[in-house]
Amino acid sequence: MTDNSMILPINQENIALAARALRSGALVSFPTETVYGLGADATKGNAVANIFEAKGRPSFNPLIVHVPDIETAKRYVTFNKLAEELAVKLWPGPITMVLPRVEDCSISELASAGLPTLAIRIPANPLARTLLKEAGIPVAAPSANLSGKISPTEAQHVADDLGDKVACILDGGSCAVGLESTVISLADNKITILRPGGISREDLLPFGYPVEEAEADAEISSPGMLLSHYAPGCSVRLNAMQKNDGEAFLSFGSGFEEIEDLNLSAEGDLKEAAANLFSALHKLDKMKPTVIAVTPIPNEGIGIAINDRLNRAAAPKE
Known part of the structure; x- marks a missing residue:
């Protein structure tokens, strides 16, 4: 404990x-x-x-x-x-x-x-x-x-x-x-x-x-530039539209109510999704799934930062 x-x-x-x-x-x-x-x-x-x-x-x-x-x-x-x-x-x-x-x-x-x-x-x-x-x-x-x-x-x-x-x-x-x-x-x-x-x-x-x-391959000059970062214990699958066996499903917006385990923002609010992102990953990781599947997130405004974190979470672990 x-x-x-x-x-x-x-x-x-x-x-x-x-x-x-x-x-x-x-x-x-x-x-x-x-x-x-x-x-x-x-x-x-x-x-x-x-x-x-x-x-x-x-x-x-x-x-x-x-x-x-x-x-x-x-x-x-x-x-x-x-x-x-x-x-x-x-x-x-x-x-x-x-x-x-x-x-x-x-x-x-x-x-x-x-x-x-x-x-x-x-x-x-x-x-x-x-x-x-x-x-x-x-x-x-x-x-x-x-x-x-x-x-x-x-x-x-x-x-x-x-x-x-x-x-x-x-x-x-x-x-x-x-x-x-x-x-x-x-x-x-x-x-x-x-x-x-x-x-x-x-x-x-x-x-x-x-x-x-900054270029994707730029020298590390600040925090948060490592490729594999912000990662749960299991793999992360991005742009998911369905839930496979053994997966935990993280959604955004509507349309996935029947298969989602958690929703970053049912209203499709990117700021709400940002505030909920890490907490949701923590909760899903505790479920011990084989994979956390995440629906597409709009790549605009603070959604760019959300996708940055998700891409790093999904990157191969070094």
């Missing part, structure tokens, strides 16, 4: 406890608007190494550093004009910017996999920002799950996956967005989407800068 004693309700006392744990070098899981993060003091190499060890994460895969405000972010990364514009409009929110590290940056190089850049964001979840302010340190925090597995959108998902590898889990309920942040590079005065997420390409176009997507 999973030990749930480390799951703590969010109150000032438990936030203070979690902040002390972070400052001591321990791992703490906390909710953001995207998914639950596995946090550690980003300035301590040993603490950051604990993240990789707990997740079984390849050390060439960079981490996102979370800070409470723009002023704090500027201590660690250099902002160009484009970054300034986006930060004012989109932070706090589900978007991560990959920016050059400042000279003598105190963030552990392990957090950025030895790259001269750093992935950084300000979470929209006010409880997450309260924890960051209380801790008084930048917090490296990938999703709080074993590397390559389904991302957690509830505290129980973290407990089931990581158990006593974390000092505590702050329970903030279900995550509102349910997909990881969009990760963008801002080099050469253009926006390059390295990982689609809670902010869509259409959300970025009004800023008036070119918006491109």
Whole structure:
């Protein structure tokens, strides 16, 4: 049985406890608007190494550093004009910017996999920002799950996956967005989407800068670029229109009521589907099917991010 004693309700006392744990070098899981993060003091190499060890994460895969405000972010990364514009409009929110590290940056190089850049964001979840302010340190925090597995959108998902590898889990309920942040590079005065997420390409176009997507075989320069990622224990079959023996069936919209096990959004709402995606995969994976079959998802807006996660979940495991 999973030990749930480390799951703590969010109150000032438990936030203070979690902040002390972070400052001591321990791992703490906390909710953001995207998914639950596995946090550690980003300035301590040993603490950051604990993240990789707990997740079984390849050390060439960079981490996102979370800070409470723009002023704090500027201590660690250099902002160009484009970054300034986006930060004012989109932070706090589900978007991560990959920016050059400042000279003598105190963030552990392990957090950025030895790259001269750093992935950084300000979470929209006010409880997450309260924890960051209380801790008084930048917090490296990938999703709080074993590397390559389904991302957690509830505290129980973290407990089931990581158990006593974390000092505590702050329970903030279900995550509102349910997909990881969009990760963008801002080099050469253009926006390059390295990982689609809670902010869509259409959300970025009004800023008036070119918006491109990273090539599929691009070098890993941000989190979420590994081919096989976000995967349940079984295989995933995409664009399914029928249910085969031994399969669990995940649908979207209407027309599959007789065979579906779960529906991401009966109304065909892509934002609702995004918020439900990882939770649904967790539930279906617990059924121990041979395959999770998923109906087609419209590849538009946040549906692009949903399909990105599903394609990675369905990719051959390395």
